[in-house]
Amino acid sequence: MKRRQFISKTALSSLAVLAGTNVVFGSNMPEGYEPLLNAENDPFKMFGLDNDMTVLNKRPWNIEAKAHLLNDRITPSKYMFIRNNGLIPEKIDADKWVLTIDGESAKTTKTYTLKDLKTKFKQHTYQLTLECGGNGRSEYNPPAKGNQWTIGAVQCAEWTGVRLKDLLADVGVKGDAVYVAYHSADMHLSRDPKKEAISRGVPVAKAMEDEALIAFKMNGEDIPLAHGYPLRMVNGGWPASASGKWLKRISIRNIVHDGKKMGGHAYRMPKHPVAPGTKVKEEDMAIIESMPVKSLITYPKSGATLKEGQTLKINGHAWAGDLQVSKMQVSIDFGATWQTCKLEKPVNRLAWQHFSADIKFPKKGYYEIWAKATDSKGKSQPMLVPGWNPKGYLNNACHRIAVKIK
């Protein structure tokens, strides 16, 4: 391409971004919402976040927590990670919001207002763990592409809504149904209205679980804008990208859903383990389903200094995707010996579990407390970063905090 053409194209795209959508795509804007333009807005005010949250990316918004911020049993939104693939819709009119259910394997196509959902179906409330598939990506080497999440892209909130399976039954599901996909109101970063930012979902069996919700409330209130107001599909225990925000449409597919970020390397792992840095062909990648076993020490904050002889009470959460956590251990000698923690049962399936322990230290000095969870099938968290993969997913290596005894 000639330089002059290139420049004019660059300038034009920049204008579209800076000056507003009315310049380029204005006439194509879908009704009922506008994407949020102002990247300069203060995310802490805009999303009501605690000042200790870490902003990884301003456009799109990607923000994570720190371990000690996640100490609550139910995560409040001020400590909740935000992972966006596109631009957050703005000026949402919940009264006009319509959810459509369609697809090759839907016996009928139906639409529902929020009022329909709230009045025609039984409501259910579950605590559901949502963790970004790329949580922990920053530790992979060679570095994997994408937002460099450390440990804070996980949360467990209380979601209220209707069961996805009740909605699917209302529409009718044909025998050949394979996947239940979501379509959302967020906009692709390029602002091209023909492109979706993300459109994923889950296989029918996962969608039919009791805990699979179409939620309109989070922690007893309207879902915050950054987390999908006014409607979100919530599939706990799987990469949080399987839980579509700003939900507009559910498609019952007769194939594995082929929406945005279902193919290629997105949210996929190599079918067979690969050496670090290996190029993996797309056909050799498989969709991530359940997240692996993992845990966080949420109290105390790393860096605690104690007096000799003082007992340290620690606590945290552990989760295991579709499974339960059956054992929780901590070590203060880099894994040479392990101490078993008190571990609570989950309040419901797919909710994280709380653990606690009293730790004594033999002498003065620098210590690290390492936490290791084991799931109901006997798999534990590795102490080292697990198998390298092209996009840096599923790092469930043990969390650790530093402690000094004076």
Place this chain on the structure above:
Amino acid sequence: MKKYTKIIYLFLLLFASIGFYSCDSDKKKDATETKKVSDDDKIVDGIHVRTGLKDGKGVLVVAHTCTVCHSADIVMMNRMNEERWNETIKWMQKTQGLWDLGENQKIIVDYLTTNYPMPKATRRANLKNINWYDLK
């Protein structure tokens, strides 16, 4: 956004783009000119203020090209070698609407590999940035 703010942005951008265009014949001169006409390209303490990118050869090309669709954060966070940056650019062209970068591609990739190099390999790094405090 108010109407007049939009107009100001339009002008800023127009100036920035003109500055950018003339840049290739004399990079040094252009950088100075662009700074003059636009706050958008101010560099303070070795940092391109609007984007947060480190100052270095090619920083304006990177700032003008790589923040059209996304913020510079995602660029700075990622550490790749020349081959993988080129692959990433190809991927953005294939799927994200990125245009042909022409000779700017080499300027951009050189800037990134020089200013945001790959880290040393480790399977688990030491804990960093520990803020010690007395636990009560």
